[in-house]
Amino acid sequence: MSEATRRRLADYLPRLAEGEVIDEHWSFYPGGQAVSMHCRCSGIVMGDGRTGMLIEGLESEISLDASSLRALEAVRHTPMMVSVFDGHGRLLMRNPAAFEARRGLTSFKACFTDHDFAGQILEQLKDEQRCSLDTIMQLRDSERWHHVDLCLATDPKTGLPMIVMGEFDITERKTLETAQRVSKHQLEVVIEGLDVGLLLEDENRRVVMVNQAFCDLFAIEAPPEALVGMDCREAAQSSKGFFTEPEGFMARIEELIMERSKQARDLLTMADGRFLERSYTPLFVANQYHGHLWVYRDITRQRRQEADWVRKASTDPLTGLANRRSFEESARRVARAVKEEELQAALLMIDIDRFKTINDTLGHAEGDKGLRLLADTLRVNLRNSDLPCRNGGEEFMVIMPGMTQEEAQTIAWRLLRQIAEATIEAEELPFHFTVSIGVTGFKPTDANIETVTQRADAAMYQAKHEGRNRVAVRW
């Protein structure tokens, strides 16, 4: 007896102790010739209580040739579970792997956790002869995912139908697949929940994934899944009209994809006034390029908010004119141009006469109306290139690029009259007022803008001292 046979017989002992009778065809090789014999193994209880094995050599009804013996041997040793049932699902035989896993479960239905489902499979087999499925199977002490192959065959002994069932465990693969499905679904939920437009392209520029926010940004009515597989070059061509610079939009896409080097961010302006921020991220896995991700974010509201903040930060809220901060920036720019480009420029300082009396007698709110009227008069009567500002209180400045002293003086007098007339004409204003105006010029020799504003201030005070409602010049 070979060592392998000895081991196999030792494995049978616990089964025999449970009362099982094992029928097998064994191969013997007397004189080098293979002979098969039907052996029946059963347990006997020895005098000392141990289990012994009784092997009966029965006359074999079939004599197996060498290749059938090999096939039997293979079935015996394969880790795949092989079971054979009669047409009613009663167990005829099974290999050691099936026996070990399913000891005590002897019908076709008992092998399945869902017995009704097993019944349906039995019916189905009658029509289809064979089928394969992944399902949860019942084992001796657990339930496992199995891949099951079934086929209808003919029992060589009885000529009746028999069912051959091969199974192997796929629980690990199923667990992995479930985990993958869960994380894919989680990712989809996250992607759909984002309010940024996402478009994932593969290395051949086909759409791999796109979300609803992307479709919304570009007014695409089709559902995101309908875009999967679409050619991204064609998609970009058809949507370039959304942008103020369609060709620039196309060229930048090609440039980024050619470079494939790093993440990049662009600001895109759209023809309908929206602003989009677009980021490009190339995807490399193990140094292999696998396409890229585009992320589009609508930043219109943010841009408008920023523009609003900038405007508010440079505007006087009462009159809507540029404020002191904005005046200083403009004055510095003009002063630089005067120095570097030999530009001529004038500066007017305008101050309301006896404004305190107006405030004191009529109240601050009425005084404010006067300030607004003065601002409106400046806005209406100045050139587009002039920059009127409210410097604070009832003091206004006007920067006038390209002005000579004579021109500035003439305009100052004209403004003075226009303001006085406006206060008379304005029905909502229960008082009149005049202004005093100091006129000066920006000089290339001025150290800074304080020098020029101090000169305008001095000219304005000169006008006040000379009796108000007049223009004085310090050029």
Ligand SMILES: Nc1nc2c(ncn2[C@@H]2O[C@H](COP(=O)(O)OP(=O)(O)OP(=O)(O)O)[C@@H](O)[C@H]2O)c(=O)[nH]1
């Ligand atoms: N209504 C209103 N008044 C302001 C504002 N800012 C400053 N004033 C007032 O402007 C007046 C300026 O008065 P003063 O600088 O004394 O000069 P004035 O009365 O205009 O006299 P002169 O400049 O010498 O002609 C004060 O009463 C301030 O309260 C403002 O935003 N609104």
